[in-house]
Amino acid sequence: MDKHTAERGAVMGPEPGTAEPIVGRDAELARLFRAVDPVSADPVLTLVGDAGTGKSALLEYVARRTEARGARVLRAEGSESESNLAFSALHQLLRPVLAEVEGLPGRQRSAMKDAFGEGTATSAPDLMLVGVAVLGLLSGLADHRPVLVVLDDAQWLDRASLDALSFAARRVAGEPVTMLIGARDGDRLPGFDRHVPVLTLEPLDDAAADQLLDLQPKSPAGRVRSRILDQAGGNPLALVELARTASAQGTAAGAPSAGPLPLTDHLERIFAARLDDLPASTTRALLLLAAMDSADSAPADSSGPPRAEDAAWLPAERAGLVRRTGRDIRFRHPLARSAVYHAASSGARREAHLALARMLRDEPDRSAWHLAAACPQPDAAVSAELERTAGRARRRGGHAAAAQALQRAAELAPRREDSARLLVEAAAAAVFTGDIAWVEELVAAARTRTDDAALLALAAVQVGRLAVLTVRHSVVFSRLADGAEELAATQPAAGLDLAAGAAVVRFYSGEDTQHHRVQDILRRLPSSTSHAGLRTWVRAVSDPFDDRAQLVSLLPRLAAEAEGRPERLTSVGIMAWLLDETPRAVRAFDEAFDRWGVQGALPEGLGGAAAWAYVERGRWEQAREACARTTAVGRVAGLDHAVACAATVDATVLAFLGDVSSARARAEDALTLIDPLESRSVAVYAHRALGAAAAAAGDYETAYGRLRMVFTAEGAPVHYHASYPALADLAAAAVRCGRHEEAVAIVERSADALADNASPRLRALISRARGLLADPGKAEPHFRAALVDPVLEYWPFERAQTLLGLAEWLRRRRRVAEARGPLTEALETFRRLGARPWIERARVESRAAGLDVTDTAPDAVAGLSPQQQQIVRLAARGLTNREIGEKLFLSPRTVGSHLYRSFPKLGITARSQLRDLIDGTLATAHTGE
Template identity: 75%
Template structure:
């Protein structure tokens, strides 16, 4: 919307021909110009301001300047009337570049056109692919010339558009694309509310306000000027409109005796009074139609008021309520639209909505919402229309739009049971927005409408489905466990489903009392063979080391269930990971990702398990891909816990690869997003990453301090699953920082706690820790035991660390010949993984052992950043830049830039040389990608 066209005009140096001055915004305009003109500026800037502060005028000025300099400007304006229509704002933005959309790769083009309803909706919408498509499109447009994306009134954007644009915005670094957004102060813009620069428009100072008044045709003077300045309080729109009102001698321009009204109320009254002075009822009727929906009025007005437009618009323009541009009708300010709508009698509004609905039979979603707005009592037909609208929105990935349509349908459903059913469906759609408060509101509506146990249970299950992904773990666990206990006898299947969610929360939180509660509720649930896999899930997630042997016996049955029900593959993979059956986990995760790719708007429960499985098996590139996916989904849905978990895993990989600075930054990001006592698992992961980063730098005291925090003061694990893998690193840091005795107490306490339930992997880590902490003459048996089981090859990094420890011990015992084989094997593994700090340590040890250590071709990759290594490996497999971008959620330009910077470091000049360069590395690694 043109937020203050009637009033605010700026001054920021010489004005172009035809441009009117904007007073008092020199610094703001300079900041906006810098954002558009400078390659070093942040690619995204949010402009905030109260109603009437001049956001739209500033954006208009910047857009005109950008177009004059040759940039392509894409614009979209939020509209209350379209905020319920999925992807409507994005469609408005990209409509002028539809030809470029047609040139996108087939999958991206189909996803974007499906979102716009311009093509067949896919069976399952991939929201991340839509985001990648927008990013690719903006990048491709930037190949031709600079692009400026101007988004106004974003507080009224539909949720699907805002999520997609925020996804693209976070990946614009290095692109010739600038995104400028305007929104009202206090509005929550999901995806743009963290780490995005903002510029807030405050009131004009007295001098600028006075100059603005002087620009009016009849500038106020004396006491009236003072009163206008006082009441407007530096708001440019208020200054202009109060002056216009005074000049027209409107009654409500005088401040009330008890003080001024709130600014927006006062301005709406001014506009409403001006509306009442219009000479013809036709004009008011036409304005009302336009206020409801500018797009729809272009269709409806000729049918409803034939030949009315030519005679109706001039009075409205003269009153300063609207202006007509080459693109059609525009209100002078959003408050004018609001005033026109609310000043109309209820019957007039209802008639207008019906009039707008009539010619929209080919646009059923718009028609449904107009019919809903006209409905004053329950109406089954309109409720059914909204249900169909929700279904279309859902199939296109517009989950917020679907939930809103179902919620309104529930209000219009004549039967209470139907209303409750629709609210349950609305809750299911709202779950996929990540808005827990909304889901809880919808569930409360179900409880108010019905006593049906089935519907009540379904509502509770929807709340639980989303609640497990939030950071409110303590509260959420209690609610889920309580609900499961209440439903244990009446609805055991639903109760078990809720308890499964509670088990996930138990894993995140790690509080020991939750284990006892989970067991107690599980014992109350009747045994049912059809739900055996879910009972196994609850046991494995809430306490994998309580009866590991028993759980392993049940795992084949769960695997068989996953083969019959592929949607349960991820659940099986998570259970296998929790039980340290990493090879099975990785195979299942691979199959799940190959089948479903990045589909689904929310991260999976325990979504970090996939990334951890890949980390443990040495497939660090694949781990970072999983982290990127989980982070993208979590950020879009506003689920900080999922984002934090991905950041912690990513930090660990970066630390192993030797990028300690980036690892620390990612780990600190994770810790900033969570409460360490509400999310013990993520806190432990982040501390382990910080410890690994310190070890990579040889800062052993700092490493010990970090790793010590993953165990309590008396040596118990802070988290029942996440803490144990830190034992060996804790011991390594302790030996080199003089904390041997304290670490030995922790290691032995963990050994007693795990006892016979320790997995081969954990037994190996315990033995490595014991070897490091033992007296020199007693260390060898522990190192040998840590390497004895062949299955440990599935944890290559951990095995290579133990091989290096053994080799160092052997060399110090002057058993140099024996040291060479484990040294060579460790060095080869570290090279394959790209573990740079450990490569250097192993090289030094190998030289000391008399080995001829020569750099091999794969070491060239060590000069690249972890992300560049990922891109190089994917490019070597023959993927195009666009395909790599889809995998890593990057634009093709960013991929190309990384390749361009990597080639000189690798000593090559062409992409065709990549495969030959690292083919041997990929074959040797086997699982690297």
């Protein structure tokens, strides 16, 4: 009886429709069937439980029944020995449909082939493109019939596969695609451990356990039965296997005795007992299979396990250790494999791994791991082979696999200095998994192996690089600052790297004491022309208003030096954004993204800067695309802070577009992911977004309350950079809910704090705030000051708000004719941006000013949801559903569904009409009717 059959005894018959009844798992089985129902609200479900509780049996039963009803079922089973081979589980899952890969768009097809080591690329594939390709492949298969993806023993799936599959799992809502995942209870599944429903298999109750024993061929009785029930603790596999052992031995003494060993150890001993009377040829075959444990078929080779039809397997089948599935031989349960492997002597295990390494000589990565498993002591040649394996894994984007290979290579390196180097390289690769505990473990191990100052400095930088992106800002800042101070004299370049990371953490936290420490570190670090750009970065990030003019003057040279280097251009863009040089920031980001494409395994520090720059520049669709990418990467890597940053930008745009409920949901999500006292920047952005959403809904009391939280009780900014742009919105809400006096004090305090270091943009926002709050007879100069500088056209939404404020003031002063010009310009801008609440407000004011304003096509587009607007505009540019999906991280089916629902709202019937509609919308917006 195999793992599936043994567990089925407590769950269901071996095939749907057989006479053997379901025992003890009715509710769980019903929940799984609800999940695979096409109308299910939860297309992804994780099934967790201890070994032997029935996970595999339940998944197998549901898969067979679903397949019998016409669905396509794709399966992958985690393998402990292949958990370090990048994309091995994804290849296993998609092997039956690999021909469909050829039908994917070119970039997705190339990314998938690169991931499987079949492409020609020399650099790592774009991991997000791999995820989009998986999503597109599943969606395409679902065009013909429903698709069920079953991932069993998911705790052993390789990290690269988990990342791609979790990416797709978050986007299958609305698709006829279901994903069922089986995993050991307590094991963390990156990407699946948040917002994924979990069904836990508890032990069987006493009645079900008794019923299961009654169903066994030789049901135990009396004292033996009592001891089995007590020993098994409701575990179905334990009940079946202990009953089988007692039956085979035929005496009460055959029942397992009580003892301190965990249940799984007892079961392993039970499986191992079955090896005693097996022929030597069978024992060798089992050991080779246990050492290989591959989900892929092994090549025919005399060094490896015999073919499935070989007679050596028959005694193992009779002993209940293996099962034959077509041309494959598999262990019936992981415990059987474990028992076989550990029952063998160390010499026999070593010979088995060496034999498998010879067998897999054409698969160098798998061969290298077997050679490593056969090494009882350090071996330079095997260490070097694993280092080459890591290089191949990195080129396929398998950062976790690369780090694992380098870590094992370090263990096998005979020389301590080589071991330390490999551990630091492993840490550098592990950075891209987002697992900071692992990175710190690798760096700590490296420190025990070397005194090389340069290498230890590099190790510290690797930890700092990832730590910056976590939510532990206070702890991380102290570590980075301490490291920077320690390295200032001996390794100044590394010290400056750590100071740069500390400056980013200072931005996230907004803690003033951290600013003083960063300044002190800069004074300790020697000046160097080769590091001038990084010093400028530290200054700009930690305090962009300290000698702003001098920092701005350095940007042209830094931009010239960064030309053609995407990572440097991104840094220049971030600095420009911080300094309110938004036009230069957008140019830098555009060039960086054009050259870099969408590469980059982790969000960079201050990765939200690009999205904010696009928001300010009025390119809201691009801002949302940047948020989608940061969210996708951050969730895969488990970087909640990066996800929260993106959520606040997205929430702000949604509020501007008038999707109030979605904006609130996104902002609240951001607040749940961070500690507001640790991440003041994110908290401020979230409250600004919630304030914008309330204002869009006309709830100015709530809007003021949210925006008031952006400043302290005394009226100082909560965050030294993120709070100031809220001044004008605070003033606008204040005049509508009677908080005039308090708002004046806050605005003037901020104006005094900024003084001559305020940017033209902030001066304009302060002027608008003053105009809104001023006595009626004194407001005009402030509004005019907020519009006088031509550079302010680069912030179109903010300028349009000022124009509307001026027009409202003019009309109230009965200067109606003068109000019409700014009103018309403001309405044009709001329409172009799709800012629905502001369109309506400008319309009302325009009609009051005597302008003839009627509903037109722009309002039809504005009536769509923000995501539908994005999709419609991209479709109007001629992009296909697949291309749009690739850009927005959606499946082609989801894109098509949005278009289908959008056409009636737009009054069109064909995709070909979209371009004329959108062009007409823009033309009307520019002419202003």
